[in-house]
Amino acid sequence: MFNIIEANLATPAHAAALVELLNHYAMDAMGGGEPLSDQVKNTLAAELHKRPTARVVLAFDGEIPAGLIICFEGFSTFACKPLLNLHDVVVHQSYRGKGLFRLMLQQVESIAQELGCCKLTMEVLEGNHVALVAYKANGFAGYDLVAGMGQAVFWQKKLF
Structure with missing residues (x-):
């Protein structure tokens, strides 16, 4: 049984779980394949x-951090x-496929x-x-405003 909570990042255990799970995601190919910097x-x-x-949502399996949504x-x-x-959506590799998302x-x-709120939004590679299937199964979809203009895309411009 998982314990799903809204994190209080002033709580050391919540802060540690946040960093542990986000670092796990960062090291995955979908997160860029490199650990977070020490500064981060x-x-x-x-x-x-x-x-x-x-807002940060954490999932624990007992005391073990299992999932995270920022x-x-x-x-x-x-x-x-x-x-x-x-x-950011993270399900630790050990807990994937168990309905944690x-x-x-x-x-x-x-x-x-x-x-x-009127809606939830997200971006995904x-x-x-696997994530696309999970997101679609939970009601997410691409969107367009006007037929024929195509779906919205997410771009970035790095400033440093």
């Missing part, structure tokens, strides 16, 4: 804790309501409903086929 490991929990729009509140101008973006997503949806 040492400051991430404190930096996220300072941001009032950040979300940020955004705003839909077309709906004039908040939204919640799933920025679905359980964590239920907690995220509860948070989104409390915030009055198109080559991450």
Whole structure:
């Protein structure tokens, strides 16, 4: 049985679980294949804790960190309501295929409903086929605003 909670990043065990799981994800091919830097490991929990729009959901198997979703509140101008973006989704390799994402997503949806959000958003690598299947099975889909203009894409411009 998993324990799914909204993290309090001022709690050392929650902060440690956040870093452990995000580092696990970073070392996976879908996370870039390299560990987090020491600077990120040492400051991430404190930096996220300072941001009032950040929400972190953790899953534990007893005391063992098993899963993580980091979300940020955004705003839909077309709906004039908040939204919640799933920025990082991590299920530790040892727990994949056990329905853990679905359980964590239920907690995220509860948070989104409390915030009055109109939708959840996320980005995913198109080559991450396992994640795509899980996200589609849980109601996520690409979107378009106008037929014929294609689906929305997620781009970035690095500043450093």
